[in-house]
Amino acid sequence: MSSSSTSSLRTVPPEPITLNDDPIPGIPTSGSPSKPFTLCLIPALKQVQKYSTIPFSIFAILHVSAVVVAPATAGTGIAEELISAGRELYQVSGFEQGLLISTLLHVFSGVALSLLRQYDRYIKYGSRKARVTSTRKKASKFPSSDPNDEIVDDKNEGLGGISSLLGLGSRKSLTYKYLGLSPLSFSGYVLVACLAYHVVKERINPLLVDGDSSMVDLSYVSHAINLDPLKTIVGMSVLVGTSAYHILSGWNRYLKLFTLRARKRTYGLIAILTALAFVSCFEIKKIGPAYGVTAKTFNAYIEAL
Incomplete structure (x- = not known):
């Protein structure tokens, strides 16, 4: 290297490089x-x-x-x-x-x-x-050959859906795909609406009309079913089914029951409770509608709010 080139080199003091702080x-x-x-x-x-x-x-x-x-x-x-x-x-x-x-x-x-x-x-x-993105967790380092022992710890898949029951594997739920809500969260919001309506009809309205709810029993439920069978029976079945899903699915997560076997049992219990609610409505309906003063009181309960 020539002496002229060497003499042209100068010492430059270090300066910090300013970076853009905006997140990528x-x-x-x-x-x-x-x-x-x-x-x-x-x-x-x-x-x-x-x-x-x-x-x-x-x-x-x-x-x-x-x-x-x-x-x-x-x-x-x-x-x-x-x-x-x-x-x-x-x-x-x-x-x-x-x-x-x-x-x-x-x-x-x-x-x-x-x-x-x-x-x-x-x-x-x-x-x-x-x-x-949620991650799947396997049951162990050496997973069992039994597919029922598969563990899927992904809250956005809920209980795995119908595809899980058919052995096709768990998939992201539609509620997460379109609403950004896990099935557990979505069922919770639906349950709040169902419970609010139920409490209004069974507890708040009687309090507004009579000051207590001592007359609320199966004859009141039967009267409501006979007045509007479709609405009442479907409403009761949805309330019980949603409650069962939310409570059982929630306890599955708290108890870390993520295996396919546990989810199948949970689905079975939800189906049994929902079916019992449907049958129960028809049994209660047999009591028949109320008459006279009792009917007027029950109608006032139903219509207050």
Whole structure:
């Protein structure tokens, strides 16, 4: 190298290179500003959502046994006795309030979790449309040859759908594909609407008309079924089927029952409860419509709200 070339080289002081801080779509950013926020709130909300299900699950077992299982299997006489015994528990001071609070906590914590996760994905991926792909987990390092032992831990597949039952493998649910909601979350929103309508007709309206709901029994349900069979029977079946799906699927996740065998059993129990609800409606309908003053009172209950 010539001396002239060497003399032309100069020492340049190091300068930091300025980089664009905008996140690249689809690539998580390290040190997300939402991390401390979500680290505190999301685990706490998960615990609230989990343990707030216990009171409603206990209530659902007792109520479904009296109104769904008993009429279809043992007759309306036994069902009335169970309803009367249950009423002593349901309407004890503080029980309804506690049940309502736990249900509201479950709903609001679920909505808050969904919003926080969407916000976290927005911060990390730079787009509200960015979604984290769920991963499948195998049962073990050396999986069983029995396909029923396959574990699919993907909340967006729910119980795997009909394709899972047919041995075609689990697939992303339509609710996730079109609404961005897992089947468990979607069933929860549907259940809230069904329960609100049910509570209005069975509890709030009688309180508005008479100040109590002591007259609400199977004869009231029978009167409603005879007035509008299609609406009432379909509504009751949807309520029971949705409740069974949401509660059983939710407990599957809490208990980590992700095998195909567990999901098949869950589907079977949902189908049995829904079928019992359908049969129960026809058994209750045989009681017949009310007449006279009782009919006027029942009509006022139905029409109040």
